Amino acid sequence: MKRLRNHLIGIDQGDTVVFSDFEDEGEMWAGRGQRERRRRISFSEVFRSPPMVHVSISMWDVDTNTALRADVTAETITADGFDLVFRTWGDSRVARARLAWMAMGELRHGDEWDVN
Template sequence: MQIIQASDELFNHVDAGLPMWSSDGDRMVRLNIAFRVTFADVPLINLGLTGVDSAHDQNLRFWLRAADVTPQGFSIEFSTWGDTHIARAAVSWQAVGEAYTKLPPSAVRGSRGNGELAP
């Protein structure tokens, strides 16, 4: 079993006047995550919102999701719409799955390493 996790600020748009804070309508921030260690198969991704700073005079609307999950990585998508203004958001994530291990043929039970089955 392999577990990889991290936590950090996803975006900070208030200081730079970027779209999550200064625009209206449909908006999205996407962050690509590449695992340093590959999984054997597509891992389970757990996402959590650990902080949000938003304007108080509009409704707080957002979706947080993991997209394009592969054994090598995934993308975090944070989207909002309408007149919601979000200055900052922070997330934590965890990837859980089987570790990728490439065994030599001789390490596989019942094999001589040359394609023949051992007795």
């Protein structure tokens, strides 16, 4: 569990299209080639420290003639952003995917000074 040290709790969220491969017969839709897509997300405000980030599939358009496989996650989480990651494998054919995310963590207090 992440414990927050102050009453300044920030929640940021978004819904991001990670890829759309069906229009140009891209690798995800073709069912071969690179099976991972990343999108760097910047928070609307910098957190005091890296926040907790939750990711979920909010839309995916897939071919039902092959197995449906997906792994979605947040990686490289920092106080100002993270990498939104969608992975599939095998012959899964994914036309497009949109991922929803929510970050929750501490914000800096207005009286806090960063002396360096």
